[in-house]
Amino acid sequence: MGETLAMAPDLLKGNQMVASVFEVMDRKTEVLGDVGEELMTVEGTIELRGVQFSYPSRPEVLIFKDFNLRVRSGKSMALVGQSGSGKSSVISLILRFYDPTAVRVMIDGKDIKKLKIKSLRRHIGLVQQEPTLFATSIYENILYGKEGASESEVIEATKLANAHTFVSSLPEGYSTKVGERGVQLSGGQRQRVAIARAILKNPEILLLDEATSALDVESERVVQQALDRLMKNRTTIVVAHRLSTIKNADQISVLHDGKIIEQGTHSSLIENKNGAYYKLINIQQ
Template sequence: MAVSAPVSIPVSPSSLPAKGAPQSLSGLGPFLSPYRLQIGLAALFLVLAAVTTLVFPMALRSLIDGGLVSTDKGAQTMALRNHFLELFAVAVALGLFSAARFYTVSWLGERVTADLRNAVYARVLRQSPAFFESTQTGEVLSRLTADTTLVQTVVGSSLSMGLRNAVMGVGALAMLVWTNPYVMVQVLGILVLVVLPSMWFGRRVRKLSRASQDRVADSSAIAAEVLNAIPVVQSYTAEGREATRFDASTNAAFRTAVRRTKARSVLVAFIIIATSAALLWGLYQGTQAVLHGDITAGHLGQTVVYVIILASAAAVLGEVYGDLLRAAGATERLMELLHAQSAIVSPSHPVAAPVPPAGSAIAFEAITFHYPSRPDTPALRDFTLRVAPGETVALVGSSGAGKSTVFQLLLRYYDPQSGRLLLDGVPLASLALEALRHRVGLVPQDAVIFSSSAFENIRYGRPEATADEVHAAARAAYAHDFLSALPEGYDTFLGERGVRLSGGQRQRIAIARAILKNPPLLLLDEATSALDAESERMVQAALETAMQGRTTVVIAHRLATVQKADRIIVMDHGGIVEQGTHATLVAQGGVYARLAALQFAA
């Protein structure tokens, strides 16, 4: 089957069902609707397979009454042969229809799961950092894997089995009511009494299913956190402690799963026993009718098979109901991610501001900002700063002074609670997020290296860049020599998070990435902190070249790296306490002079 383009899901939090409600599965509707043709084919093959199964007891009755009771042996042999051919034809039709149903339903399950996983992942990627302050990465990964697998099981298997058995069960019940109306009306009344308590008990199973999935997500979150910090864990010989912590988490998940399994087992046992009791009552009445001569042996055989079909359908539906309850919990968790609203969004009518040729102008006007996780502690308070196009400004101060917050606001990871932030005279909130971030190049203190080649890591800053442009950026960052010396040169795979490189090499690749992007505003978060003295001199020279013609804001902990800055901003407790050139601030004998005296003396 042809693969359709990924679906785009409209977000409407008001459309979310109440937590724990069986209507949670309705959240899959937008993912199913693009595949109406496949759903129609699956439904057609499902009905044909179910109808073929229901025809079998009628063929069996014909065999018993028409092929076994004849006194003429020749006629009996021919009749038996014809009846068996009819039964074989029914079996062939059942096999073909079942295979077609299995393929279409399995394809649908795989496709819907892929679309759902893609949509959730794309939604998470667009969340602001505030989202990740309260949501662990491991939990997101658990939802993308374990929860989508549950949904796939339901859409690609359980739902189809449930519908098929529902059709067969209803058909068998209808045939039984038609052939034995008085007895089967009694049985139907008993079945209604079975369904009502089953639905009530199913609510507990659904709640335990969601709790079980939450505990699995907790384990995934612990594993993701520890595996990303494995060098630190091993350096502190904490492997045993972390294994114990993970063991406690998995045991908690196991205990919750056991409670869910117990509840589901009781539910399944109740459905099977109660349904079988009702159907055996109907079968007993049928045998009494044969003994009294009211129906034939073939009629009884037909009744027996329909009873078996109905009992089997009831048992399968009990299992499917449990799967649906688990999938409802998984769907709820996925819908929570899919409908999560980012605190930072592009304006509906963004301003199209031209990119300045000589660097961007920045203006912080009386900015006050609190992080969502620390609402009582301002990261910036009444912060006012103007940076001219092409100017290089360094931010210095102790940890927690607000330096990194300036970068967070410039990239619009957060919006300030009060004040205005302008870029080239345009409020940041009026610019499209993509356009804003295209104007900014960031070199973080902890260089990020992706699990790909060195070439692709540098070109991450501008995916359309040519090989010559990538090489030129690497040369400017003094990375060309060591990259060329790698076993496969620029095409060498760097390993997860760049584990095959030194800290200085990773930093130079990050600098090359920013140089290749060529933005009008460059943000350097202590970009040379991971370099040795010789590499620092090379990279510092490269950065000075890269800074020409653009505005640069530098966060500096080592004051020796910012002595040539046009202006140094000294921050403390979210505000500016001093500003000026290196020489001016040293002469003032204030905060900066004391920091400089300590560092240079050391």
């Protein structure tokens, strides 16, 4: 009996943990992915209009209130700002990882809440700081970008991603197993495999979320060259803080507490020495 009483706090803690797990499992998703229209063709204009949003886990914390952003088809927009300013939340909303609690996110004037998620994401490429790689070969990881792609298409995409040379130098080449989450590859190599996948997919819209932030200077240079090719004539939203990643964007938006406080090109924003962008850039130097 004494031992049982001594274990009571642990048993209680265990019950609480199990209860919280079941609470998460029972929670219904607010994003319905299998209903809606098919998105057949995309030009690529993105618009967030009057968006209000908070994460379901923290409904009392408002990320956006009456947030507006427009990216024209074929143009690039860099989002910069301090951590927690809302940059990555923009990408999450465009991909419909979450839906806004008010007003709309649109692609070519279509409310994306009215589109099937799979149909929407078919037109969007995503490259993140930690790319998703599977415990299979480099070839198969790239092939996920386009079902049924030919070997020549995979190799061409890999060349454009500045990855063909390093892949060919491996003992097993394209058949090399990358390990769980790509642990057998360096950070720069993982990013180039992810970029090759995005090139193969050839999406109308490209989202880059801190794609070079974890890389050393040399790896960043090689990866940035590949990203520049991928971004050309493609609607692109770049979330980044490194100057090399953002300076060539057609437009730069500076976010603070869920609001755009400055917008313009690198050359125009850097002239305002009292501006938020100028201060962010100076922190790096």
